[in-house]
Amino acid sequence: MTNTLIKITNVSKVYSQNKDLPFTALNNINLNISKGKFTVFAGKSGSGKSTLLHLIGAMDLPSKGQIVFEDYDITKKSDKELSFFRRNHIGFIFQSFNLLPILTASENVEYPLMLQGVSKKERKKRAKLALEEVQLDNKLNHYPRELSGGQMQRVAIARAIVHNPRLIIADEPTANLDSQTGIDIINLLQNMIKNHNIALVLASHDESIINQADESIFIKDGCVVSSHPH
Numbered sequence: 375m376t377n378t379l380i381k382i383t384n385v386s387k388v389y390s391q392n393k394d395l396p397f398t399a400l401n402n403i404n405l406n407i408s409k410g411k412f413t414v415f416a417g418k419s420g421s422g423k424s425t426l427l428h429l430i431g432a433m434d435l436p437s438k439g440q441i442v443f444e445d446y447d448i449t450k451k452s453d454k455e456l457s458f459f460r461r462n463h464i465g466f467i468f469q470s471f472n473l474l475p476i477l478t479a480s481e482n483v484e485y486p487l488m489l490q491g492v493s494k495k496e497r498k499k500r501a502k503l504a505l506e507e508v509q510l511d512n513k514l515n516h517y518p519r520e521l522s523g524g525q526m527q528r529v530a531i532a533r534a535i536v537h538n539p540r541l542i543i544a545d546e547p548t549a550n551l552d553s554q555t556g557i558d559i560i561n562l563l564q565n566m567i568k569n570h571n572i573a574l575v576l577a578s579h580d581e582s583i584i585n586q587a588d589e590s591i592f593i594k595d596g597c598v599v600s601s602h603p604h
């Protein structure tokens with residue numbers, strides 16, 4: 375049985391809004407992402423980390439090449455198929471938390487389940503369990519403005535796992551947190567992916583996070599320059 379979750383073959387991304395000056399953000403990337411492991415994309419600002427995260431998270435399409443998620447070629451699907459795929463298989467965590475301000479912590483976590491058509495009763499039950507896992511079941515009815523940064527990111531983690539995804543994508547999830555809270559969030563994420571057998575792919579330039587990963591992939595000017603399993 376293969377251990378590969380995502381196979382990335384000869385992938386390039388050219389941004390061509392400016393027709394006279396197209397910009398190659400990723401140049402012929404070849405990579406495998408392992409099932410259930412913690413992988414970090416490391417590299418300087420502008421190196422192409424977020425662009426690659428968007429491609430493997432099926433949020434954008436490459437200009438060239440192929441990305442296969444288990445047996446599903448996400449580079450050959452329609453927008454509708456991709457949004458269905460994301461909804462069922464991927465959880466997202468962002469630097470600025472991206473919680474909906476008019477929803478409570480519980481309602482924010484229920485949101486991906488609502489998109490899947492899960493009943494209200496079942497949604498509430500699963501959101502409570504997910505918030506228990508991030509030790510926030512005492513804040514179920516709090517709004518994001520009533521939570522600290524670390525608590526908001528824990529709600530976002532509960533929201534990312536509540537629908538049992540195969541992959542979590544996290545773009546600089548600790549950049550807006552103080553260093554101790556950042557360490558706590560990474561430890562929590564590591565425990566969650568282990569308990570649920572989810573792969574985590576995270577973009578960061580923080581050395582302590584890079585050292586904690588199962589695999590770190592260094593990106594420079596849109597190219598993979600090295601890859602280290604720890």
Ligand SMILES: Nc1ncnc2c1ncn2[C@@H]1O[C@H](COP(=O)(O)OP(=O)(O)OP(=O)(O)O)[C@@H](O)[C@H]1O
Pocket residue numbers: 389390391397399417418419420421422423424425426577
């Ligand atoms: N929509 C876009 N149109 C044109 N150029 C873009 C677009 N998105 C990103 N780029 C360019 O592609 C390059 C890679 O951007 P990307 O956001 O992937 O970098 P990054 O490594 O994630 O940086 P950071 O650490 O600052 O988030 C940058 O030079 C950026 O300006």
